Every structure is written in C-alpha cells, then in structure tokens.
Amino acid sequence: MTRRQFSREFKREAVQLVLERGVSVAQAARDLDLHQTVLRRWITQYRDQPAGAFPGQGKLTPADDEVRRLKREVARLKAERDILKKGRGLLRQGPAVMFGFIAKHRGIWPVSWMCGALGVSRSGFHAWLIRSPSARARSDEALGARVRASFLLSDRTYGARRVWRDMLAEGISCGLHRIERLMREQALRARPRRRQLPKDSGTRSVIAPNVLERDFRADRPNRKWVADFTYIWTAQGWLYLAVVLDLFSRRVVGWSMKDAMTAQMVTDALMMAIWRRGRPDTLLHHSDQGSQYTSESFQRLMADHGITCSMSRSGNCWDNAAMESFFSSLKVERIRGQVYRTRDQARADVFDYIERFYNPRRRHSTLGYLSPMDYERRAMEA
Known part of the structure; x- marks a missing residue:
C-alpha cells in the first residue's frame, strides 16, 4: 500500500478548516478522509510555527x-x-x-x-x-580449528610455540608465524606470566652446603631432585603442596598435599618419589632451609636411602629456580583466577594438573617442547 502524501497547501487548508471555520476535528477528519491523530498533529505544528509550518512536502521545518x-x-x-x-x-x-x-x-x-x-x-x-574461498583460506580454516583445539586442550595456557609443536607432532607442516597469525585472528592468548626478579642476597646454609650450585642439568633420571612447597588458598583455609621434581625431565615424581605445613608433608612427597622411581643411587636432593626439610625425620629418611642433601642459601630462590618455575607454571596455568570452595576441590584440581596435564602432555621449552614423560620415553629408547 502506497503511503499517502499531502502538500503544504492541503495541510494549511485542513488546519484552517478547524481553527478558522469552526469545524470539529472529528468532522474535518471524516470529510478529508484523514485520521484524527494526523490532523491534530498538523494543528499542533501550525500553532507552534504558523509561518514555518509544513516546509516543502510538509515533513520538517528547516x-x-x-x-x-x-x-x-x-x-x-x-x-x-x-x-x-x-x-x-x-x-x-x-x-x-x-x-x-x-x-x-x-x-x-x-x-x-x-x-x-x-x-x-x-x-x-x-x-x-x-566468491568461493581460496585454497589458502580453506587451509587456514582447517588449521585454525586444530590450533584452537590445541589451545583449549592446554586449558588456554599454550602460546604459539607450544601450539606449533603440537601441529608438528600431528604431522602438519606449517610455520610458526602462521600459527601466530591464526591465534591472533581467533584472539587466542595464553595467560601472561608474572615476572619479577628476586634479589640475590642469600647466605650459605649451615645445615647443608649448596651442592647443586644452580646446575639444573642432569644426564640421567634420578640423579638430581629438587623440592619445595607452596600455598594454595581455599574458602576453608590454606592448602599446602609439597613437590619433588626430577631435573632430568622436569617430571613431578613426588607430591603431597595437606592442610598443615608439617615435616610429614615433605616426607610423604619424598617417599612417593622413592616408591615411584625405585631406591635411588647417588642421588642429590636439593631444597631450601625450611624447618620441614631440616627436621630430624626428613634428614633421617634421606640418610637411610643414601641421598645427598643440598640446600639453597637462606632467602635465595634463585638457588632453586627450577622448582620456582614449576610453581609459577602451576599458578599461572591453573590456580590463578580459580575460587576453591574446599580443600578437596583444590586437591582434585592440582592432581589433575600434575598427573593428567603437566607430566604426560605439557610441552616444556627446556626439553625441546616435549612433555616430561615423552622426554623420558625417548631417552629410554635412544
């Protein structure tokens, strides 16, 4: 239906029919085949601006x-x-x-x-x-889906280099810059890591010397273990996590979680490592000078198994940088942003990170972007 249009002259005459000739709005609307609302609007516009009402086709004033x-x-x-x-x-x-x-x-x-x-x-x-998409566009779309799957499988922690290694492991030939572009186009960004350089101002330990001396390389498994513990906040209070790391593959070989910061916690973590890896031979165990590690029960356990004790200088986290790096990864990639209602919920999430992601799947730059378990497996096959 075509919308009706009225000239300026028609509108003025319709308004004057009501204002000057005394015809009612209802009667004028019926006579002119208009809706009463339209006629009333014209009357209002005319009263507001008698001289400038209905310019042109009568739609708007200048x-x-x-x-x-x-x-x-x-x-x-x-x-x-x-x-x-x-x-x-x-x-x-x-x-x-x-x-x-x-x-x-x-x-x-x-x-x-x-x-x-x-x-x-x-x-x-x-x-x-x-236009139909080009072969390159179709290839980008297929590869972009795999890139996104790798990123999500890492719990949104992988950057372009680790995703690229995933693609190469799947037999996909592509360049790092292409992965960076596809991640940028999909707004896939790994969680940023907080970096802060601690001061190197520690003093030598009187309990045990620093035998490790920041040499975090090991030519075989079960030659150098590093250990430490950290804190995880939950609605029920702190949960304490003790970890033992094998420097050969950066694999977590022992861990323990408790609601109290006791010597038993670090002892249980070391016992798990011994049960998993077997009785050690010429093993160096490095930790800080915390009271848990200097306790009589922990020192006796190491002596019973012939483990050499090494300790960082007091207040110096650089001496145990490999362990600090693991805890940083754990907190950036899993714990940060989480709200744990219970300690059991935090335990389950940390267990999942260590045993289902970090050890078997997480690509480690120090290991040539292999996971700790893959690195050990390849070393055994070599």
Missing part, C-alpha cells in the same frame, strides 16, 4: 531538518570511531580479513559505513561474499 542531518552525522562518526576501535588491528591485514569483519558486524553497523571506515569498496565486499 531547523528540524538540520538537527536531523546533524544527528545522522554524529551517529555515523560515532559508528566509525567504534568500527576503528574494534577493528584497529585489521588495517594491517589483507582485504579478506577486513571483509570478514564487515560480514560479521553487518547487524551492528551499515555496510557502507564500515567499508568507508576501513577503506575498502562496497562492490569488493559484495564480490567477496559470493
């Missing part, structure tokens, strides 16, 4: 028309600002990436506005819409 034009201009400028803010990284990308952005946001902003803000043509965009 002032109102200018206000509407300015509002449209302001809306367009705001949209362009938001478009450039949301798509600021696209200006360095190819047209296909910008066209994808436009297609994704067509329901928010007009296509013409987005094309103008990003400096591409509307005809090019519409041609891109109906």
Whole structure:
C-alpha cells in the first residue's frame, strides 16, 4: 500500500478548516478522509510555527531538518570511531580479513559505513561474499580449528610455540608465524606470566652446603631432585603442596598435599618419589632451609636411602629456580583466577594438573617442547 502524501497547501487548508471555520476535528477528519491523530498533529505544528509550518512536502521545518542531518552525522562518526576501535588491528591485514569483519558486524553497523571506515569498496565486499574461498583460506580454516583445539586442550595456557609443536607432532607442516597469525585472528592468548626478579642476597646454609650450585642439568633420571612447597588458598583455609621434581625431565615424581605445613608433608612427597622411581643411587636432593626439610625425620629418611642433601642459601630462590618455575607454571596455568570452595576441590584440581596435564602432555621449552614423560620415553629408547 502506497503511503499517502499531502502538500503544504492541503495541510494549511485542513488546519484552517478547524481553527478558522469552526469545524470539529472529528468532522474535518471524516470529510478529508484523514485520521484524527494526523490532523491534530498538523494543528499542533501550525500553532507552534504558523509561518514555518509544513516546509516543502510538509515533513520538517528547516531547523528540524538540520538537527536531523546533524544527528545522522554524529551517529555515523560515532559508528566509525567504534568500527576503528574494534577493528584497529585489521588495517594491517589483507582485504579478506577486513571483509570478514564487515560480514560479521553487518547487524551492528551499515555496510557502507564500515567499508568507508576501513577503506575498502562496497562492490569488493559484495564480490567477496559470493566468491568461493581460496585454497589458502580453506587451509587456514582447517588449521585454525586444530590450533584452537590445541589451545583449549592446554586449558588456554599454550602460546604459539607450544601450539606449533603440537601441529608438528600431528604431522602438519606449517610455520610458526602462521600459527601466530591464526591465534591472533581467533584472539587466542595464553595467560601472561608474572615476572619479577628476586634479589640475590642469600647466605650459605649451615645445615647443608649448596651442592647443586644452580646446575639444573642432569644426564640421567634420578640423579638430581629438587623440592619445595607452596600455598594454595581455599574458602576453608590454606592448602599446602609439597613437590619433588626430577631435573632430568622436569617430571613431578613426588607430591603431597595437606592442610598443615608439617615435616610429614615433605616426607610423604619424598617417599612417593622413592616408591615411584625405585631406591635411588647417588642421588642429590636439593631444597631450601625450611624447618620441614631440616627436621630430624626428613634428614633421617634421606640418610637411610643414601641421598645427598643440598640446600639453597637462606632467602635465595634463585638457588632453586627450577622448582620456582614449576610453581609459577602451576599458578599461572591453573590456580590463578580459580575460587576453591574446599580443600578437596583444590586437591582434585592440582592432581589433575600434575598427573593428567603437566607430566604426560605439557610441552616444556627446556626439553625441546616435549612433555616430561615423552622426554623420558625417548631417552629410554635412544
């Protein structure tokens, strides 16, 4: 149905029929085949501006028309600002990436506005819409899905290098920069690691010397173990985690979790390592000078198994940097941002990280981007 239009003259005569000739609004509306609401609106406009009412086709006064034009201009400028803010990284990308952005946001902003803000043509965009994707685009889409799967499987902790190693392990030939681009396009970002250099101002231990001397390399398993414990906050209070790490493969060979910071906790972690790895031969065990590690029960356990004791200098975390690195990974990749309601919930999550992710699957840069278990397996086969 075509919308009816009325000239300025018709509207003035209709208004005067009511205002000057005394015809009721209802009667005038019936005679002129108008809706009463329309006629009342014309009367209001005429009373407000008798001389300037109904300009042109009678839609807006010149002032109102200018206000509407300015509002449209302001809306367009705001949209362009938001478009450039949301798509600021696209200006360095190819047209296909910008066209994808436009297609994704067509329901928010007009296509013409987005094309103008990003400096591409509307005809090019519409041609891109109906054009079949190139072989490269199809390959990127398939590889991007695998990249995302690897990233999510790592609990959103892998950066481009570890994801790249996953792709190579699956037999996919691709470059690191391509993985970086695909991750950037999908906004896949690993959790950032907090880095702060501690002061190296420790003093020599009087309990045991620092035999390790920051040599964190080991030529075989069960030659050098490092140990320490950390704290995990839960709604029920602190949960304490003690860990023993084999420096050969960076594998967690022993751990214990308790709600009290006791010597029994670190003793249980060492016992688990001994049960798992067998009775050690010429093994060096390195820890800090905490009272748990200097306790009589722990020192007796090491002496009974012929384990050489090594301890960091007091207040010096650099002397046990490999252990600190593991705890940093644990907290960045799993604990940070978690809210544990109970200690049991925290225990289950830490167990999952160590036994189901870190040891069997997490790619370690020190090991040539192999997981600790894969590194040991390859060393045994060599």
